[in-house]
Amino acid sequence: MALPGLSTSAWTTDSSSAPAAAEPGVVPRPWVIGEIKASGLKNVKMSTIRGQTKARKGDLYDRPDLDRDIQSLLGMGEFERVGAEISILDKPVPEHFRKAAGGDKQVLLTFTVHEKPVVRKIFFEGQKKLSKGTLSDLLSVKTSDPYDRFKLAEDRRKVMAKYREKGFLDAVVNSEVRTDTAASKVDLVFKIVEGPKSRIELVELNGAKQLKAKKLLKLMKNRRKKVYVEKDLPEDVQKIETEYKNNGYLDVRLSTPLVTLSPDKTRISIALGVEEGRAYRFGETTFSGYLVFTSSSLRKTVEYRRGKIFSQEKFEDTIRGVQELYADVGRLRARINPVKTFNDDTGQMDVHFEILEGPISYVDHVDVEGNKATKTHVIKREVVVRPGDRFSASRVRKSREKIMNLGFMDEVDVDLQASPTDPDKVDLTFDVSEGKPGVLTAGAAYSSIDGLIGTLSLQHLNLFGRAQKASLQWSFGKRVQDYSASWTTPWVGDHPTSLGFDVYNTRRVNPFDTSMSAYVEKRTGGAIRVGPRFEEDKYQLNLTYSMARISIQNVQEQYRGTLSEGTSIQSSFSAEFARDTRDSIWDPSRGTRLSLGGQVSGGPFMGDIHYFKPFTAGQTHWTLFSVEDWPFVLSAYERAGYVTQFSGTKQVPVQDRYFIGGQDSLRGYSPSGEAGYPSGGKIYGVANLELGFPLARERKKTIVKFVVFADAGGSWDRVRDISGRIGTDTRNIKTDVGFGLRFVTPAFPIRLDYGYGLNHRNGERLYQINFGLGPLF
Template identity: 40%
Template sequence: MTFSKRWAFLLLTALTAFSYARAENAQTQEIDPNGPWMICSIDADGLKNIRKKTITKTGHAKKGELYERFTVSDDIRDISALGAFDSVEIDISPVSGTRKAKDGAEVYPCHRLTYIVKEKPIFDRLTYDGRKHLGKGAITQAMTLKLKDPFNEAKLQADLDRIKAKYAEKGYVNTQITYELTTDEKLGVVYVKLIINEGERVRVKDVTINGGGELPTEKILKKASNRPGKVFKPQNLQRDWVKMMLFGRNKGYSEFNLSEPQVQLNDDKTEANISYDLTEGEKVDFGTVSFEGNNVFTPEELKKQVFFREGHLYNQKDFDDTITAIQEQYADKGYLQARVNPVKHIENGKLNLTFDIAEGRIFYIDNVDVTGYENTKKYVFTRELSIHPGDLYDNAKIKRSQTKIMNLGFINDVQVDLQPTADPQKVDLGFNVVEGRPGMFTAGLAMSSMDGLYGELSINHMNLFGRAQRLSLRTMFGKEILDYTVSWSTPWIYDKPTSLGVDLFNTRRYRSFADENQAYTEKRIGGRVKVGPRFNDDIYQLSFGYSFENIDIYDIDQRFVCTPDKKTGECIEKGKTNLSTISADFAVDTRDNMWDPTQGWRNSLGLALAGGPIGGDLDLWYLNARSIFNYTVLNVGGNYPIVFVLSNKFGSVQAYGRTTEVPPYEKFFLGGADTIRGYERAGEIGPEYGGDMYYVMNAELRFPIAREGRRNMAQFAFFFDLGNSWNKFSDLDFSLGPNKNQFKAGVGVGLRFTTPSLPIRIDWGYGLNHKNNEDRSHFYFNISNMM
């Protein structure tokens, strides 16, 4: 060995010994059992299928921060709660090095924290033995234990009952299910085989009602799904019982009563016999109404909540609605536990009622909280609340708070939770929100009679930055259409219930005139700003706006180009015009949801002034009045409302000052998807060259198809439209017919789809008052709300 190699060897030996000594010193360093410990590294041991990040995000340990002793048990509890581990331990050991605390100058020795876990195997495969009459999708949908979840045998056992319930819905009430498990320790997975003995399908052989009266047994049984010859569905027995009870009581039999159903299966368990005992009672009319125990309200005030009238046939729904209305009247004054006990007395075929009221005590609100949100700032919800800590309990204010939160547009549901407190006169109030999808990117093709085939790209967000701000970027493009629109709005300004909105647009459209749908091209470039203060829990609303538009008219059909021999208003002037407009609107809105209302009104009146002191090239003034009424005709199952919607609209535009005639692009041409369906916008309704005023009535009956929480995602609708446009009031003809001044009517059906800030309507309309040689029906595809 040479001299240089000998020195290199000695140096390497020395370094190795020094490193070993440091490591040994770190390992023998004592650890303070009481903490806190400075965490310099974090590890996880025992992971196979679960990511390390899942554990470190759940635990409270952070690099460079002190870790307290009491946090150990919290972390073990929280990580165990993930449901992915059979056991969780935490090891803290010293390592070399020191680090300063973030909030001070003191230096602490470093420690390594290790999460030591034993994973549960992953539920990786599901197979079946004996499955014939129930689809795989129905089984997996019924199960709470999903593929790729950590395996939980208790969940699987509970899921067997859910699968049996699915079989029972198809009549297989005797299904038996067991299971076999196969575990692969190396891969950390478990395979499940369901062994299913479906049994025979059970049908209803006979249904007996003992003790019948005046009501025909056959009519009573028609209300039940479990009827002779039908597949036996035990899950429907309770619903059948309720329907038959309501049928009898809504026919005037206030004491109509059926016993709980008795079911007997034959020896082969293939046939079911169902029996009820009936007490029909006397058929009665509503009689007198009186009240006892009422001190808060007078009898006259309480009678306003009575839904029925003396002499009318007894009806269970009106009876129940009366009790509910009285209780809600008390709840609005803080009497949360008011109870209404109806005392019945039948005399001479009349049911006289005395409502014995136990008013209870007044309740106050102790604390108010909002929970369930994930992507939204909490203040977005709390600022919408109409009720606050210390307030008298008020059922109406609570409902209004729900409405205002739903009106944010990206909420699927709001549930109210009441909890008792240590003070017997106070309750804690909670609002649990369910957030929907706040935004969406859409792309697609559509066609309309006006705009032909066109494409659309849009990005919409209704909860920008979690602050309930709305942003919309939208473009529509085609041979006849080219639109670019950017919109932004916020519902509050400086913690005040005042909205602010800004729109920028660049649009190009073919426009109607006389009998031509594409008489000229209109291009508008401009923007608008709106400010809208709201009062009295958003019921009263003001809106002030300013807009500026540059309107370019070109590509005019030769028949309509202005020449010296043509009258003003019967031709179209080519060129550019600036339109400067201010507007003011006032509205009263009592709807339960502005996006998907099921009840309530919205009445509005608007005025706008263009030109004059506002500038621009046109002097015009506008009047718009609108009323929308929503009413739930029937609520199927409590969450599928069938809603009747009635809309009335009136508008007028008039020239003044420098402008002698309203230009064609500001006149009203009715027909098409947004006014009276079943007609074209060109030449089929109103004056040939457009009207200066109009009236439109739209009535729709909407049936829910799909719902998410308290929102309709898809609806089917029947509609009836009525209206016309005129040049002056003296032109009005209040009859129906094909003449230009007569009202036109249309009927049809349609589909409604709701997406975030992008409602879609597909309608087929049939006109009832066409002239000869006009197409009587039209299809419409539209991306907007009509009412």
């Protein structure tokens, strides 16, 4: 207890002031704390006070320590005011503190607090047109939070803005605070008078002659019958101006929009005036100030042609192209000054680019931020830019692509800052946003070949934070029963070499000739994969050894002379060399992947099945155009292969022949003899063309994509059987068209296609519904 008759020292600070200057007071400093208490607590616990302050019983304590603790308590946002009292206790100072302490008695430290009331409930009165959930999501103040009048005022403005956005231009929002002093709690009430909803009745563009007003007005968000959103109006005006400048009208002028509200406040009219001016065409393009590049190299960046209508967009794209060209050789500070001059003789707009190349910039530091589960070195090893390297924009872009290709990143932002120690150096920071690497999925799908199929899959793309991939998968149905597991690590030590294994146990009812259920194939086995990569993943060598026990059972009576029942062991080795320049392995929008390889079964690898199977594959992707950041991508695929038996194998087993049709080749045909050699070919070739565009995107990544496609191909028993003609004959090339959906997720990519065959024979079904997992190939 405090000694009677002795004064105390006291300090008080509120949330809008700083601590008072230190004063000697009547209690000598520094103090030795004997006890710690708090007064004024209602909703905040004493344990919270202890956790927020540094004061501890038995410690030496001084005024700077007290100031720090008071500010720490204020920083919690729970208190209006915080004070402290120091009282002397009838406890002697410990021996080891007697020289350091200001007095010979310990003290009682009492924090005196005045709590902010806690928000108990939040009410909306008068709200009808907007849901309470919608309004609640806007609020920064939540129940159980300390009451903050500034946050309440801001939330009132947010609610008002939401009503304006939804067309209630006359809405009034007030707030009321109902205080329960005894409980130190408040109820917040938003009182709303919604008023009538306003819609745009008329939008006029006066003065538009050379460009159609109807087309221009479609660019606006504030269109007829839409809800008027004031904040979108400047952007609407800018879109119209940009459209004019992209059509050569560089001198276009637009008036300030005149917005008129009807007397009953339900109808809005918007009037815009435009002075178009003359239309310009591109004239001669010249460059000066360049030393690093030749004039011809610079001209390759020009996005327009002489004599064409001047386009501001292509003009700005050209400037960016020149800047990117210089940034790729380290000239980050290159300056491009465009000078436009109207040529009276030609009637065209000549463009001259004055270039100040600037010094070369080098990379000083490379850092990674934002990673929580992933180890930093796992991300850094994908970065191809190293400290000391000359800066290269394309190599920075390549680094970002490699990080995204890990499969579990939602986004990777690159921050570029000048080095504080050297003006000719820059610091690079890759700020990553990790997604959910583990995915448990269950679903069902239907295909024309396999019927109803169920799937259950557990996948992890970032095991132990080391980018290792592991999966367990089960597919089941009347015709399918598949179990599989796999594991892959993308690096072995510090080497860019993947290592992985697969194990599987499958049972499938397979088609053959004209039957959809000709035989049952059971396959149990596994594979070991090794894949070294070279030149920053541009080149890959994929090596696989696999062994499987294969059983052919339940062969239909009419095929027993062709198909043999029994069990065999297959031991094989395959090698593939690939060149890959795609920007993404999951959803490419540009680049190619070309590969050549072969598989040897049996021979030196033993087993019962002996054959050699060379193959080739290629794919190319082009972004035709983009709507904002939604790309329309054209993709072309081709595959071809050949198989021949040797040693004791008299004919290639049925499971290793080429059957054309279904989800991975000709999607408008069944693999049961509708396309290609009925008994399975020894030679095949397939080409696919797809045009895809996003239906849903998130964080600049496509989640759902719609595609239209065309396929062509066939399989043959001998080279001399190949016919270059399209038709219904077995030797002819078959074609189809169709459309489909792509669910683009690295953990569980799904394809659903409807294919319509163009070269069916009489009696065959003209279409197929195909369900597949993974990319096309």
